[in-house]
Amino acid sequence: MRNELNTETDLASSLPKAQPIRSKRSDVILLNIIGYTFLTLGAVICFLPFVIVLSSSLTEEQTILTEGFQLIPTDFSWKAYRLIFERPGEIVSAYIITIVVTVVGTALSLFLMSMTAYILQRKDFKWRNHIAFYFFFTTLFHGGLVPFYLLVTNYLNLENTIAVQILPITMNVFYIIVMKAFISSGIPKEITESAKIDGAGDFLIYIRLIVPLSKPALASIGLLMALVYWNDWYLPLLFISEDNLVPMQYYLYRTIQNFAGIKNAMYGSGQVVDTTSIPEQSMKMAMTILAAGPIMLVYPFIQRYFVQGMTIGAVKG
């Protein structure tokens, strides 16, 4: 908000060419005051909670118990993180599961969705509309949670597997549509036509031409899918009960909901340590930072790919 004062003078030089230089006008000044105030306020509200959680995780437990969580730690302490990493077994296992699910899930998802999208946009494939509807119909009508749950647990027996954390959400109909639009409008037909004349089969065309030429769309949608897998906690909530298959987000969920259980898992039931001194509140916040941290660190660098992915869908879809 400090910028408003010199905004008027600087505005003229930074205005795009489309707008004539008339920055001293009162309506422009008012708009800038409203704009900068409103957006600064919004940005701070969106960002501040993360700062609060971070500083809470770095506050001495006793201070939290007496004075509550604070914006700026008055009593700095690494204890929560130190205790978590003293017995890192569970958290490392949770990270590994999350990474495996994210990497395998995203790769599988990109491969199957782009291959599907490529075939569905082929004008010479007579059944393309029927099969596209086969995919699309699943967004209109669901069997609901109960049949899905019973199918996975009683018939497929996929409870407590990595597969159940990946397969049910591999095919995202919306992203297939986006990818289809990208391939049909972004890749010139001549390229695939000439490959066909040279005798290349459909799969070879897909692998050798379509995949390399769709890299921008694959990068964007890949990141969106990676985010879905990284953040998923719903499938584990339904189907994962074994500790060594719990991914990071679900591990955080269990930490927040049932800290006693996590404490027992960390220290074993034959408690050698005095668990009353475990800093519950700051550890919960430290776990939150560990679950959200990796995304928040890479996010500023990959943000533009997300924006691209979203706008491909919005403009071309």
Next chain:
Amino acid sequence: MNIQGFWRDFSKYRVMLLMLAPGMLLMFVFAYIPMPGIILAFKNYSYSGGVFGSPWSGLDNFRFFFTSGDAWRVTRNTGLYNIAFIIVNNLLQISVAILMFEITRKWFRKVALTMLFLPYFISWVVVGAIAYNLLNYRFGLLNATLKTFGMQPIDVYNTAEYWPFLLVFIAAWKAVGYGSILYLAAITGIDTEMYEAAEIDGANVWQRIMQITIPCLYPTIIILILLALGNIFRGDFGMFYNLVGDNGLLFGSTDVIDTYVFRSLMLANDIGISAAAGFYQSILGFITVLLANYAVRRYEKDYALF
């Protein structure tokens, strides 16, 4: 279509069909096989009998769901929350997008957008943890702040009345960046000649916004709202469950169909009631999606889903 022609096409397309097969199989297993399972709503499920062997129970499951008042409560909550989300989110996102567009300092736009977009990237579990940090009765930042000013602490997690506002606020907080980017993309697509002409005619900023930017956004706004209305009876389970959880004190104002279905299945183990509520939601959702699509088609054929 004759059988011979079908097999001729089948062999002609065999490579393409083979390439479609894995994706179609996944859809078949996880989306199509559960569909006939909606008949469980009319059955008294037993593990020994399974989906098809369990005895029929007519409308018993529905009778309880509707006569207990649960059906009305969760339907009302789901619908009203979604309507509130649609209104607040769109107003906020459009405002942010317009202001972003009008503000010319590039670095400010970049920083502000990055911060506004951040909540979109975290899971609802993390949002739940943040809410716990801020609203917790004993340690929450809110109460800590109230206490320093000598005010009474607020017991947010035991007071149902706060939650409609809180949930609308949190939903807006999480979605504002994403929606603003969509609207900003739409605004950037507006022909700049219109703005130049308006400038020559002496239009001020407000006139420019009200008479060019917003009217040009109408198609986007209408399409996005109609599509959102199609999903009005689908609650965001992740949001409600991570913020409210199984806290019965808050159900009156926070229970949506999705949380009800989940709780009936996983906590009460009442497969019949859960299936009935799920069936009710599937049918309601199917009808509203079709209506919304019909409305979109009437408005602008190209944007209709099908």
